Amino acid sequence: MRTYEEFNQYVERIENLKEVMGVLHWDQEVMMPEGGVNARAMQFSVLSAMRHELIVDERLGELIEEMPGEVDEENESIYREIKRLHERSRLVPTELIKELSQLTSRSFPIWVEAKRKSDFKHFEKTLQLLIEKKCEMARCIDGDADPYEILIQDYEPYLSLSSIEEILVNLKDSLVPLIKKIREEGEDIKETLEGDFGLQDQKYLSEDVLNLIGYDWSRGRLDTSPHPFSMGNVFDARITTRFEERNFVDGLLSTIHEFGHALYTLSLPSEHYGTPLCGDMGMIIHESQSRFWENHIGKSLAFWEEILPIIELRFPKMKFGNPEKVYRMVNRVKLDNSIRVNADELTYHLHIIIRYEIESALIRGELQVSEIPSVWNEKMEKYLGITPENDSTGCLQDIHWSHGSFGYFPTYSVGSVLAAQINHHIEQDVGDIGELIRKGDYQYLKNWLGENIHSHGGKYTTSELIKRATGEDIKIDYFVEYINRKYSELYRI
Numbered sequence: 001m002r003t004y005e006e007f008n009q010y011v012e013r014i015e016n017l018k019e020v021m022g023v024l025h026w027d028q029e030v031m032m033p034e035g036g037v038n039a040r041a042m043q044f045s046v047l048s049a050m051r052h053e054l055i056v057d058e059r060l061g062e063l064i065e066e067m068p069g070e071v072d073e074e075n076e077s078i079y080r081e082i083k084r085l086h087e088r089s090r091l092v093p094t095e096l097i098k099e100l101s102q103l104t105s106r107s108f109p110i111w112v113e114a115k116r117k118s119d120f121k122h123f124e125k126t127l128q129l130l131i132e133k134k135c136e137m138a139r140c141i142d143g144d145a146d147p148y149e150i151l152i153q154d155y156e157p158y159l160s161l162s163s164i165e166e167i168l169v170n171l172k173d174s175l176v177p178l179i180k181k182i183r184e185e186g187e188d189i190k191e192t193l194e195g196d197f198g199l200q201d202q203k204y205l206s207e208d209v210l211n212l213i214g215y216d217w218s219r220g221r222l223d224t225s226p227h228p229f230s231m232g233n234v235f236d237a238r239i240t241t242r243f244e245e246r247n248f249v250d251g252l253l254s255t256i257h258e259f260g261h262a263l264y265t266l267s268l269p270s271e272h273y274g275t276p277l278c279g280d281m282g283m284i285i286h287e288s289q290s291r292f293w294e295n296h297i298g299k300s301l302a303f304w305e306e307i308l309p310i311i312e313l314r315f316p317k318m319k320f321g322n323p324e325k326v327y328r329m330v331n332r333v334k335l336d337n338s339i340r341v342n343a344d345e346l347t348y349h350l351h352i353i354i355r356y357e358i359e360s361a362l363i364r365g366e367l368q369v370s371e372i373p374s375v376w377n378e379k380m381e382k383y384l385g386i387t388p389e390n391d392s393t394g395c396l397q398d399i400h401w402s403h404g405s406f407g408y409f410p411t412y413s414v415g416s417v418l419a420a421q422i423n424h425h426i427e428q429d430v431g432d433i434g435e436l437i438r439k440g441d442y443q444y445l446k447n448w449l450g451e452n453i454h455s456h457g458g459k460y461t462t463s464e465l466i467k468r469a470t471g472e473d474i475k476i477d478y479f480v481e482y483i484n485r486k487y488s489e490l491y492r493i
Helices: 002-030 034-056 058-066 076-089 094-117 120-141 147-152 161-185 199-213 249-266 282-297 301-314 323-330 347-363 369-384 410-430 433-438 443-452 462-470 477-491
Strands: 222-224 230-233 236-241
Touching: 002 034, 002 058, 002 076, 002 094, 002 230, 002 236, 034 058, 034 076, 034 094, 058 076, 094 120, 120 147, 120 347, 120 369, 147 161, 147 347, 161 347, 161 410, 161 477, 199 222, 199 249, 199 301, 230 249, 236 249, 249 282, 249 443, 282 410, 282 433, 282 443, 282 462, 301 323, 301 433, 347 369, 347 410, 410 433, 410 443, 410 462, 410 477, 433 443
Parallel strands: 222 236
Antiparallel strands: 230 236
């Protein structure tokens, strides 16, 4: 057992260093003064190097070799994940990790400024460096493999790129004709929910809704940031959102989306904190949770029936109409929208496909960084029939590339597919989820997700977890059925 005790000491330090860097990341995006960038970059560099050196330590490698006979069923997943992390990381030099860490820390404020100025040129050189360093890392891991497949494994280590790409192709094939039919035959939903909505009142509304669905404020908080995100652990899972004065819906739905992430994090097995067993199973599972709450709960008729009185109290001067009318406006297909986070359930995935096609071409050397604005606009016109007004509403709108997160975008769409599958199986057990919402019974949903997904933490691989939760492999059929039913009713086609 001494071997296992020593192994656990490594695991604890590796996991807690990750948590420390998470808090520093949150601080940089939410509270840190602009002048702190250089110091923060150095802090990230030191911490990431420390963590990397622990992961690749020869003694940890020896322990991994010695341990198989000591690993019981409960701890098998911890051993599996640390072994995978060690074998992948030892191929990457510590110096490269330090360089990447510094670069991503410094790139965030450069991206923020470029977005503010709507000037891609301001970010271009930094993005080029990020791509070069990420490609270098991919070559270190496997110089013969598709570099994009290597990078996507940082976000989804167990589903193959080919299976992910198959889902994206099927999504496009399903969505394009439906959107075309809505455009040509659908009953026009002309009204919108735009108006004058104070930012502080919007924050209060988000807090009201988080109270309603059961966010644990003793282990979380709500802040604003340039791009909504969630971070943390089972004891401290924070969320951020952003608000626009003319539109309260997108900020509210972003809050609900991030709540889905936080709920997953807060429901992990706390007794295993400091190990991968108290961690999530990749970003596809994570995004399935956020997209379930955002779309299947937050955009449902039952939900808007419940929250409309709360909204009217916060914005008494606004005339919203009946819940069904508001529901139709909330779910309107935004054929003229260029912003991904403000997109509807249908066009959203074409936004994702555009980003996937661009970033995979960048990583594979098939596209130059300088070409991004023009290619972005061409693809927006091709897939969505619109051209962004400027770089800020076009190729600079997302934070992900400033973090070096190449390979993250596909997890949103695959997560949405899984969310529909989860929704189907919950309704198999309980019937119409809308009835639970009308009763204010969110606990059943949280219990189902907790029992079938959250409580397992990192115990099972992605495919194993999906099969345990739903009884089958991930499949697109439920999503296609869901969107066709919902939007045929909405647009009366």
